[in-house]
Amino acid sequence: MTDDTNDEAFENSPVDIDSSKAVEYTTEYGEEGSKATRNPEDDLSQTFVTLEEKEGIPFDEIQEDPILREIGNTPLVAHPENEQIVAKVERENPTLSHKDRIGPGMILGLRQMGELEPGQRIVEASSGNTAGAVALAANRLDHPCTIVMRETTSPVKVGFVKALGAEIVTTPDVGHEHDYYYQTVAERYAQEHDAVYLNQYGRPLNRHIHYEWTGPELYQQIKNDDVTHIVGAMGTCGLLTGVAEYFKEVAPHIQIVGVDGEDSNISREFHDEELGDYNVDVEGLGQWRVSASANLDVMDDIRSVSDSIAVSRAKHEAADNGMLMGPSSGAAMEVAQAITQEDDDANVVTFIHDGAEQYFHEVDGW
CATH class of the missing domain: 3.40.50.1100 (Rossmann fold)
Known part of the structure; x- marks a missing residue:
C-alpha cells in the first residue's frame, strides 16, 4: 500500500466515506522498529497494479455502472x-448475497492483471450464491459466462443464472476426487473453450x-x-x-x-x-x-x-x-x-x- 492520496480515486471508491472523520492508527512499516501514522481511509484511494503489492481493484468501473454500483x-x-x-x-x-462483491471484483482484477481479455468467456464453479453474482457481473461487464453447477443446486440460484443470460453446465453431486466434481469440470471446460476460470477457491x-x-x-x-x-x-x-x-x-x-x-x-x-x-x-x-x-x-x-x-x-x-x-x-x-x-x-x-x-x-x- 502507499501513503499517497488520490482524490479522484477516493471519490470513486466503492463506499461513501466521510473524510472529515478520519481515525488515525499506528502500524509498522519499513525497518524494524520504525512506525508510521496511517489513515485507514487512504486504503480506498489505491489503483490496481499487482496483487502482490496489495494495491487496489479498479472499482471505478463498478461505480460507473448503474447496476453494479448498487453492490x-x-x-x-x-x-x-x-x-x-x-x-x-x-x-x-x-x-x-455478499458474493456480489467478488463477481465484478474478480473480473476487473483479472483484467487488470492481464489474465482476462475484455469480452473473453469466463467460467466459474458454484452451486451457491457466487453463481448469480458472477452471472450479473458478466452481464454488465460484457463477458460471455458459463456457470458449472451441481445438479442439486437450489432452483432459485439456477433461476438467477438463467435470468441473467449465463450458460449452465450441470454435474453430478460427487466428491472432489471424482473427474466430474464441479470444480474440476469448470477448470477443464475453461481450458477447452479458451476461457478463464475465475476460481473463487483457488485465487487469493x-x-x-x-x-x-x-x-x-x-x-x-x-x-x-x-x-x-x-x-x-x-x-x-x-x-x-x-x-x-x-x-x-x-x-x-x-x-x-x-x-x-x-x-x-x-x-x-x-x-x-x-x-x-x-x-x-x-x-x-x-x-x-x-x-x-x-x-x-x-x-x-x-x-x-x-x-x-x-x-x-x-x-x-x-x-x-x-x-x-x-x-x-x-x-x-x-x-x-x-x-x-x-x-x-x-x-x-x-x-x-x-x-x-x-x-x-x-x-x-x-
Missing part, C-alpha cells in the same frame, strides 16, 4: 432481541477484494463503536479472512471469529487437529480443505456449528425476530449469540450473508 454499502441492523449484536445485511446486494484475489472493499466499508460503519468481535461463516473464507486482514491493520483489538461446519476441515486445520471427512449439508459452510483464497493466520478463533443448529437458528431468527437469513448465516448468528452469553461486555457484528428465500424449498419446506 455494497449494505446496512448494519440492530438485533431486535440482543442489544449486543448488530448484523451486516449482505442480502441487500442485487443478487442477495477473492480474499483481496474483501480486504479492499468490505473491510474498509465495515470499518467506516463501526469505527466509533465499541465493537469487540466480528463473526462470519466460512466457506471459501475470502470474505472473513479478507476483512480480518484489513482489521488487523486498523483495529487489531477486534477479535475475528470464523464459523465452520461441524464436520469440516477449516476449523480442524486452524486448531491443528487431524483432518477428516467433510460432511456438511448447509450450503456455503465449511470445506473438505482450506482453499487457497483463505488466510487462517489472521483469524483469532474458528468455531464449529452443526447443520441442525444452523437451520434451527435461522428459523428462530425469522419467526421470532423478523430477520431472514440462510442457514450459514444462522450458524454465524448462533456463534454471535454464544459470544454475548460468554461476555457481558461483548459487542458483536455478524454477517447475514444472503437471503432466506434461496433455501425455502429445501429446509423442511420452511
